[in-house]
Amino acid sequence: MKKSSIRKNYFFLHQVLFFFAVFAIYGQNDEAQIKSFYDNSLTQGQSYAWLAHLSNTIGGRLSGSENAKLAVEYTKQELEKLGFDVYLQPVLVPKWERGKPEEAFLRVNDKKITVNICALGGSIGTPEKGLEGEVIEVNGMNALEKLTPEDVKGRIVFLNEPMDPTQIHTFKAYGNCVNQRYSGALEAGKLGAKAVVVRSLNLRLDDFPHTGSMTYGDLAVENRIPSVAISTNDAEKLSKLLKEESSLSLYLKMSCKQFDDVLSHNVIAEIKGSEFPNEIILVGGHLDSWDLGDGAHDDGAGVVQSMDVLRLLKLTGIKPKRTIRAVLFMNEENGLRGGLKYAEEAKKKNERHIFALESDSGGFTPRGFSFDCNASYFNQVLQWKPLFEPYLIHYFKQEGSGADIGPLKSEHTVLAGLRPDSQRYFDYHHASSDTFDAVNKRELELGTATMTSMVYLFDKYGLQENSLKH
Amino acid sequence: MKKSSIRKNYFFLHQVLFFFAVFAIYGQNDEAQIKSFYDNSLTQGQSYAWLAHLSNTIGGRLSGSENAKLAVEYTKQELEKLGFDVYLQPVLVPKWERGKPEEAFLRVNDKKITVNICALGGSIGTPEKGLEGEVIEVNGMNALEKLTPEDVKGRIVFLNEPMDPTQIHTFKAYGNCVNQRYSGALEAGKLGAKAVVVRSLNLRLDDFPHTGSMTYGDLAVENRIPSVAISTNDAEKLSKLLKEESSLSLYLKMSCKQFDDVLSHNVIAEIKGSEFPNEIILVGGHLDSWDLGDGAHDDGAGVVQSMDVLRLLKLTGIKPKRTIRAVLFMNEENGLRGGLKYAEEAKKKNERHIFALESDSGGFTPRGFSFDCNASYFNQVLQWKPLFEPYLIHYFKQEGSGADIGPLKSEHTVLAGLRPDSQRYFDYHHASSDTFDAVNKRELELGTATMTSMVYLFDKYGLQENSLKH
Structure with a gap:
């Protein structure tokens, strides 16, 4: 038996005991609430219709292109229609044409x-x-x-x-x-x-x-x-x-040719928190894509899922305690300017992000999350794992998160990435095969519900300091 | 907290302790062996090439059709080429034409x-x-x-x-x-x-x-x-x-029209066990399909995976202690005659099947297994779950198994079904969209490796009576 297995097993036992100790404080309410996110996403999800527009009507959205501009306008309009506060954050991006x-x-x-x-x-x-x-x-x-x-x-x-x-x-x-x-x-x-x-x-x-x-x-x-x-x-x-x-x-x-940088935007929509408005929970994806396909998996999926997280919270009657923000980043693919700009502005305004979740691994069946945070916070998140079991969400690991949210890294932030099944991702990644028809509606919607559930838990319970002391 | 959760948690704890107690007897050999099944399936798998022939060259294989006959001949030849003993088991099947x-x-x-x-x-x-x-x-x-x-x-x-x-x-x-x-x-x-x-x-x-x-x-x-x-x-x-x-x-x-029954066959290939040849481990899928598509997911996938289980065991130098048998059943779709015939003959010959595994849920990313067996045997199987964790195989439940192996049900047999991700299955099921291009090579090969690993463990350890006593 390898040492690593022994360590894993002790950790596992620790988790079980911990689970017994703390599960009582989370109750059936969370189970029911999470079920309602999945039910609503699978029956009334909006993500697939939005993705159809982004992919089929607009198409590839390379930074600095006319399509990228159309995508900013479209997502802004859709989020405003739902009654959220929407803000365009200016960011200079590279412009390259094939x-x-x-x-x-x-x-x-x-x-x-x-x-x-x-x-x-x-x-x-x-x-x-x-x-x-x-x-x-x-x-x-x-x-x-x-x-x-x-x-x-x-x-x-x-x-x-x-x-x-x-x-x-x-x-x-x-x-x-x-x-x-x-x-x-x-x-x-x-x-x-x-x-x-x-x-x-x-x-x-x-x-x-x-x-x-x-x-x-x-x-x-x-x-x-x-x-x-x-x-x-x-x-x-x-x-x-x-x-x-x-x-x-x-x-x-x-x-192909490089041009001067041009002005573009991150799209930011939010629900202000009712109790702790200064604690921000971010959910996001990136609005730009490569030019060859229509960017359905990379990262139209993450964009529409993030938009639908806000919509699902509202639809199911959640009044968030903390501020929930959907951020559609510009220029992940060839510059990361949107992610850098967002973090720079957040620092200037002294904003406190407690949790940031990015979906940028395709719109496939969700398997879980990877977390970039300290052991204490990771331990807190592991308490919630059983709530995800009915939805076949098993993967909770301390790994990376997402490129756009990376610049937000700090001691008091949990960064996370949605982890969908990855077997088909590189069949489509950055190629002309990354098109709308390669996305399955249910798989996309399960991802949305999974993200919404984790956002809901962070909103309800906040970041618990010293979770390891339990 | 619901009662069912409490029960689940006690069970969970039981499993942890049990795991500590028995893991030592399974060792790193199993880890390495299972890794070699996955590595070989993903680099030298044959299932995808076989599926290309079944789907694209032969096509839909409705019971009693000329294509079903071609599929019997093709799979028999391929299995013989690999040096296995192959036997055609006669079975009368219904014949219906569109x-x-x-x-x-x-x-x-x-x-x-x-x-x-x-x-x-x-x-x-x-x-x-x-x-x-x-x-x-x-x-x-x-x-x-x-x-x-x-x-x-x-x-x-x-x-x-x-x-x-x-x-x-x-x-x-x-x-x-x-x-x-x-x-x-x-x-x-x-x-x-x-x-x-x-x-x-x-x-x-x-x-x-x-x-x-x-x-x-x-x-x-x-x-x-x-x-x-x-x-x-x-x-x-x-x-x-x-x-x-x-x-x-x-x-x-x-x-459309129903005709008289016609003679067809189950295709059976086996490796005779070196120590306990009378203990049979079966792995299978069904060779017939509906006529609209080419039956790639239902159940070409299960057929080629079962064939490749035998091939992978041989390729990686395993000399099975028990008899390993791949059974390609005829007529699952509209009669189950192949499964019934196989069980009838097994009973006549007084054959003892300790484990039967069917793959008939599509060639998608494997998520785990469902088992149809008593609690004692299920408990034995749960010991092996950690060995599958590196391959993101998390789903072990007591549920059904597979239609073709159902007639083998007995007190001293573990029946199981491979459980792939099911989100896309009904996009293709029994329709003209069930075609080869809807199958992803890696997803198919991961299924093969997952099946091979479970067959390997049953071959190595056999059925342990009274596992609950541990």
């Missing part, structure tokens, strides 16, 4: 083989006529580090580290190799590469290239190189051909 | 409005020119019971009880109103109805009619009436028009 659809092919012995690529967000374009070069394949950033400028100079670096399929939490697999997408151009650029092509961060073999953010860091402008993602099927094909063919080159043509 | 695609429309003030319907499995057809009648709507079987022959005679009965969206377990919602599909024609036929149209058992509003089994019971042949399902969207439309329009009739044309 331009004309990218073109790419492999040239193998005078034969051209089209491959599916897309520019990574923030990449420079190629010369108007495109560029072409030999390809050198490496298995991720550790392998790239071992190359010299002689290996790389004038070539296109192909970063082909696949996501690890044995990770049950697919976000871990993503985290383990996302650096090739984010820093590939920076590191290959230092070595004098002509361009970078990165295997799409997708566990499935298919034809969709997946975009995402990248950086040039402090690389001089003349050393910056175009950076693209290639579909997993084409990454496999390219890797195979590199082994088989002595003459192979890759042609890329991209017209 | 015939030409059904036609249906609403006639409202001389306007024809096409609606999406399909014959229920086992229904008689209409006269060659179709039939037409006024419609009387009832909210399910309880409402139908209250009608008199005068209400119903010469009319088409419309059973429109929706599945309850507030059920978290969608199979419960299904179970609560499936009787309108199964017995609607029987009860309405007794009252002299002209036909029956049943709301599709689907939680989503869409255009797919969902077929399924039905019965005429002991109804005289002349009283039998055609029985169809209508899509949920069209059920809503019909219900609305019935309220708004004084003149409305429904036209139905179906050419």
Whole structure:
């Protein structure tokens, strides 16, 4: 038996005894109230209809785009219709445009083989006529580090580290190799590469290239190189051909471009607390998305769920003691400017956030929450776990929370992320496959109810200091 | 605090202590072995490729059809290729054919409005020119019971009880109103109805009619009436028009037909046990499907997972102590003849099944198991729950198991069903939407690994009598 198991078991026993001691103070009221959130979400939820508009009528909402502006206006209007106080918080955001659809092919012995690529967000374009070069394949950033400028100079670096399929939490697999997408151009650029092509961060073999953010860091402008993602099927094909063919080159043509920052907004709606208005509970997602799909899972889902949390509280007659705020952040994808701005303003105003919950892992069946807080607060949250059991919400772990709420981190705040089932998430993430039809209505609504229940408990009981003393 | 909660908590504490007492006898070997099942399933799984063939190359596999025969041959060959002993167990099955695609429309003030319907499995057809009648709507079987022959005679009965969206377990919602599909024609036929149209058992509003089994019971042949399902969207439309329009009739044309029983087979593959060959562990799914889709979720998934359980055991070097048998049952959908035949033969041969596990709830992310066994055996199984925690398998409940293995029920057998996430299942169930593309490879493979792990534990430890005494 491993030590970690023993520790886990003692902890488990501790939990059981603790549970006996404190469960009496939470009662059947909470059970009934939480049931009403689930019932109402599944029968009268609004999240799916809102998502249909965001996805199908507006579409992809890249920061600084006309669509992002429409999404701000639409969500503001919808929240105002429900009678909430709505405020637009100004924030300057980067503006990058993909331009004309990218073109790419492999040239193998005078034969051209089209491959599916897309520019990574923030990449420079190629010369108007495109560029072409030999390809050198490496298995991720550790392998790239071992190359010299002689290996790389004038070539296109192909970063082909696949996501690890044995990770049950697919976000871990993503985290383990996302650096090739984010820093590939920076590191290959230092070595004098002509361009970078990165295997799409997708566990499935298919034809969709997946975009995402990248950086040039402090690389001089003349050393910056175009950076693209290639579909997993084409990454496999390219890797195979590199082994088989002595003459192979890759042609890329991209017209993407970075513009000056533009003014955009976070959308903030709130219900003022009746007893402790200065204690703020935040629930949020991000309004911007990548431009390829319509951003239904990333993060239209989190946006409409957060809006519906406020609506469900009102619908079920809850008069919150604390201030409940839905925040629809702008620019999570390529800058995090909305999250940073929100935290900056909160600090200026000396606002006290006791709990912040983000949904930014897709609109799939909810499995639980991850928490970023101290052991005492985590212990408090664990008391509530049995209330979620009937809804098959089992996952309560101390892990990360969400990118947008990260800047709110403090000693006296519980940060949390909704954790939906993650198996399908990277089939859609940042790709043209992230569309409304990939979201199931019930799964989305179960997520809303799960979030509402946790917000309700934090509102009712507040943050209990020294929970460990129980 | 409710009594049931107190009982649950004492039980919970009991489990903790029990866990401490017995965990030492299961060790890190099991952890490592189970990890290897998951790793191998996610990297070298065969289930998805087999499912592609069953779904895309063969297609729907209704009992008695040519496709069902092809599926028997294909799975037998694949299992033989892997070196297992394979046996075809003869079983007579019903044969019913849909015939030409059904036609249906609403006639409202001389306007024809096409609606999406399909014959229920086992229904008689209409006269060659179709039939037409006024419609009387009832909210399910309880409402139908209250009608008199005068209400119903010469009319088409419309059973429109929706599945309850507030059920978290969608199979419960299904179970609560499936009787309108199964017995609607029987009860309405007794009252002299002209036909029956049943709301599709689907939680989503869409255009797919969902077929399924039905019965005429002991109804005289002349009283039998055609029985169809209508899509949920069209059920809503019909219900609305019935309220708004004084003149409305429904036209139905179906050419479906029942034929004589035909010979078919269960496919059985096994690894003989090295120490206790007479103790049998069964893992299975059903090879037949409805004819509308390609039966990928119902139950191609269960078939290929069961086949892959045997393959994974072999691949990871397990030499089972007990006999492990994969059984691909024929005719679950409209007769259960395969399951009945298998149990009958097992009884004749005096075979002892200690554990039988069926996967017949779709190829979605596995959440756990339901068990049909006594408290002592259930207690034994609960010891193993922590081994499944890393794979987010949390659901262990005493409930039903699976239709095909049900006839094996005995005092000294643990029956179990794999319980995948059920939110999307009824979007596809028995409809033309149940196709290969609706199955996610990882979700399917996680199910296979989960099944393999439970089979492994039963093989290693056997059935422990009087587990409650610990």
